[in-house]
Amino acid sequence: MSKKKKAWLGTSTVLAFSMLASACSGGNGNNAASGSPSASATATSSASASASPTASASASAIDTSEHVKLKMVLVGPKAPDTDEVYAEVNKILTEKINAELEVRFLDWGEMNQKYPLLFAANEDFDMAFTSSWAFYNPTARKDGFLELTEDLLKTYAPNTWANQDPVGWDQAKIDGKIYMVPQDAFESGSAVAMVRGDLREKYNIPELKTQADFVNYVKTIAKNEKGIVAYNGPPTTLNGSGSALLFLDLEKRWVHGSAPLVYDMNSESPQLINYLEDPASLAKIDTMYDMAQAGVWPKDAIVAKTDWHAAFKEGKMAADAGNILTASATMEAMNLAHPEWKVEVYDLSPDAKRFQDPLINNGVGIHATSKHPERALMALDLLRYDRELFELTTYGIKGKHWEPVGEDRYKVLPGSTGYTPDGVCPWGWRTELVRTLDGPAGDLLQSFYKKWKENNIIHSPLETFALDDANIKNELAALANVQKTYLLPIYFGLVKPSEGIPEVIEKMKQAGLDKVQAEMQKQLDAYVASHKA
Template sequence: MKQNKNFMLLLAVICVLVAVLSACGGGSGPNANQAKEPASPGNTGASEASEGAVDISQEATLKLLMIGSKPTDYDEVFGELNRLLKEKMNATVETEFLDWADWTQKYPLKFAANEDFDIAYTANWAFYNDQVLKGGFLELTDEMLQQYAPKTWEALPEAAWEQAKVNGKLYMVPNNNQEVTDKVVLVREDLRKKYNLDPVNSPETYAAYLKAIAAGEKGISPFGAKPADGWKWHELDQILLEQQNEWNLVDYNFPLGYKLDDPSGKVFNVYDTPEFTQLIEYYKDLADQGAWSKNIVSNKNDVYQDIKAGKISSYAQNLGTISSNVGEIRRDKPEMEVNVADLTPDKKKIGAISTQNGMSIHAISKQPERSLMLIDLLQNDKEIHDLTMYGIAGKHYEPVGDDKYNPGPSYANYNLSGFSVWGWNSLLNRTDASYPEEGTKMLEEWQSKVHHFPLESFVFDDTKVKNEVANVGNVMLRYAIPLEYGLIKDLEKGQADLIKQLQAAGLDVIQQELQSQIDAFLAQ
């Protein structure tokens, strides 16, 4: 009996010791680390939060600020999203859309007024750097990302995180989808073959193509563009000025650039170069030969729709857009033979930095942890990614395997072009099944030889020169656009007037500020 008592006492002591050791984190059972791990986005509404994890016991509503038009079927798609989010992280979302027509005015006002929202789409072209400097976005630490966005933390390359930093600190979860920024042109192959022209693969062969159509086809404008949108450059400038000469323009609001391989990063006015002089002669020749409408600078039509209607034979855009257009035309109008043409195939290709698209958390958000969990799901949860990117399967899109899709019967009511879902572009993105093979091969080739250069991640802060930037932009619209579209008879005088007006508008002040920032960036 005494032995039994001693045994029971010893057993009790052992149990106490085991309990103490387990509480200290030494356990090895299936739930041993539960208290130390962050809340998993896959958890269904937990009744209690584990120590060190976000408390998801109370349902949360996260407010999103997005750029673009509200999709017709938003309520249906995001209703389904909210059902999934309720299961996965006990939260729902509400979205405010800033329409394309006035988003540049409204977006900064939302931050200035400290309006109530949690997450905003942002990008290097959509106020990211500007709002960071104004305190509009929350700084994201490594610890926050590891705990509340673990899948994104693992999936994104280190370079992508580094590119998104401003002054050494991070304020964005960038998209995880390498883009190449070079542009291409869409051409009507049936018309090229009709006139027995060489394949379009250079500025010279493209000019021959445009001139032949101008001379031989009535009712078809060879080249189409939409400068009426306020675009300050000829639509071919990125190809024929930047790509052809291996330059990079810092900001399309003013004409300052540098040579990709110049280690000093010396900035120059691209309008005041021999290359630009030659280019406007090229444009003038095309204009005189009827390569585009004399009313092109006031065009408000959808250029792509005019191409599908047979009214235009070519236009310039990024590779993804042109390839998608080619695939759609081949599917919907097989009698029209079209192709993707790279006019600078032997030139260096530039990859977009990761801040081309991304999501940031509002500095005054009361729910930053839940916000990061949502972003993690949007990028990495296949079910949620497919839903938010493409809509309802069977209605807005038809899945083709794991990585392709066909448009569904209600595709127009929820599609990729409507609003900024690109903020969570990721490796889970699908490709339209009609996307042409040559577009895929061209992208793969470009990605394999993307050129990296010292100023690749440099972002200009225009805070000190905003007035000058606005004034210069107005000069570009008034003087550069007519000159480049061949509406000015005396090219030499037109170029001189342009340069003179730019200087009067303050381009020298912008250049000095820009050079100072570049020098400081390179010195680091």
């Protein structure tokens, strides 16, 4: 099978509000996921990829007589029914390649600390979720991931080699070598707002069109609704995307989450500026201070361990944020359980240009010291292209968590509270087998993506730029500490911006901000020049 020649809109959508985002989403949430990051988010629902893998001649001769247990690290919270789902996954993997998966989850609150330690301590595992926003570049540069050669991929992941958009391989290269298998589906991680339509109507608030409308909504709820959190405030982790994205100027791009340096994505020769010295950015920080004073989020939100996404789903919070895929799934699940809440989703920057996420926004890397790297690649190949495995890991158990609608859509079932479809970190093996949610929520997702593709997505030489931090690691670490110590409290409204920002800027100068800016600008200039040649 020859490689697909796709037209790709590719980019780097690590949308962030200061250091608090080097993306999302996802994750979860932010990043993720908020998933996404991710907290992590995709669109196109073409089911054109093969429903089951077709092993190459070399792969068919692979010795799988030894049963192996593959340890896989994923990000985000572990869903209640995860063990049940992966028990079914392991039945299939055992039959096909005589292997099973043992899955470990790093929750969003612990990911930043524990993910690097997995590799630093050389823990025993075989593969891990990774991405442009989740440690791919630094982990690969420290030899944490196995180099994936053409021979390895052709032999042990033949379907991946045959179907993966070549752009993904190009994006995954670090110093000319590949250390990740990237996803292979369209995504845009731009954050959208989710609100309770019943509460909006209760207080005669018009439908939300702008960031100011959203601020009015949450301040109104904070003033009038007791016993419910209006909004959870900024994320507390360096890689969090989440709520603060709602106040981001989407056309200003961060190079690295630890430094408050942005450039205009519309510029052909982008120049870095410090957003803490930009009047428009400072006005948004003032807005967040006003929200905090109005009681929009709890005073202890900066240290809270609350799962705010769960709080919104449970009716304990009046607004949430996430990428559009996460938002549409949340809307579907909540409207199913509580249709009286009338969940609504809004793009608060409808006219802003934005990048499409790079394909390395989600992916899987093989641990450099994996005891079974070949079998891990075989398992990953199956997760990507065996329809039954893809749908199990992505949507859960058919008939309990979800049910198919036709060839390319799905319906969420009440049991999805135990395993949220597309919410349990299957993003690292996303391909065109992905389905679209059926009904209003799925239609909403498609309408958002259609509009963004037609009117908002733009291209830039910097779409796939990745910073080489080798010469400024110490300075970036120092800057991250300054932001956590001095800037994060300002975001949460604990310090008045006009009083705190000057100190932050001075501390950053002392931490090496000028050196970092010079190095980043040099790399940006060189990257743009190389793509103009």
